[in-house]
């Protein structure tokens with residue numbers, strides 16, 4: 220397993236072999252009932268009614284590759300090698316079947332037997348507890364990782380802001396454990412205390428396992444959900460960077476076509492200057508994002524999700540000017556050509572895009 224396509228298909232096939240049903244990606248535009256975000260921001264989001272126990276899932280175990288767009292990260296894109304607004308998230312989901320042990324067992328097997336990650340570069344974080352939530356440290360997760368043979372010093376306990384997940388407000392939530400890849404001291408801050416959770420680029424989080432057993436209420440309290448569930452999210456692009464041992468998601472095979480196009484059309488190479496690096500990153504991310512947003516029916520406007528689209532188009536145009544690139548709409552053809560096999564809506568709505 221090495222390419223982005225192999226990781227995408229390999230993940231889904233692996234979880235099918237473990238009894239999960241392959242389920243299609245939902246739209247980037249959340250359904251009417253979902254007021255949590257403007258755009259779908261997680262693999263679990265279209266599945267929320269199943270977690271909340273309001274609807275019966277098509278199967279008790281599902282696996283998906285879900286289109287995701289994270290508006291809070293718009294301004295982060297361009298500044299580092301791994302933030303994206305639009306990306307694909309691989310996930311395995313259990314509605315009341317397996318819980319912490321199953322999720323960690325599956326992740327361990329996939330990471331070491333299929334992704335073949337170097338064990339010396341593998342770290343995890345776990346929930347360290349939170350007084351306000353009235354929850355203690357996730358001792359069970361610690362015990363399960365240790366039982367797998369992970370050295371205790373590579374299990375880092377972090378607070379609620381890092382290791383407790385909800386979709387951004389009230390709804391299904393729970394403590395999580397995140398999987399990290401150590402990209403080496405040389406890309407880090409070199410501080411002795413540097414570890415997963417550090418702001419520098421050394422430790423890359425690539426997979427989040429959420430133990431979704433609570434519901435978060437408006438008043439900030441949590442109550443147990445009817446069942447103990449699992450929601451995981453493995454960022455496809457970050458996973459590919461790990462597989463291909465490159466520092467930047469923009470250097471993975473999935474970005475090659477769009478990055479080559481930007482360089483060829485502008486005559487400015489990626490990495491030629493700080494300005495060029497930023498421009499290429501923003502164009503590649505926003506180029507994909509704008510294509511997918513229009514593919515899902517969003518039109519540029521002054522409010523709501525239309526404004527998100529307008530904002531990324533404007534940011535892309537501004538960056539394109541800095542490297543002398545015009546007629547950005549031409550980027551969308553390449554995106555549709557490369558990804559239309561997985562996302563036929565890009566082909567179907569090609570004219571509108």
Ligand code: SER
Nearest residue numbers: 261263427450451452
């Ligand atoms: N919901 C979690 C996330 O988006 C895991 O899928 O990170």
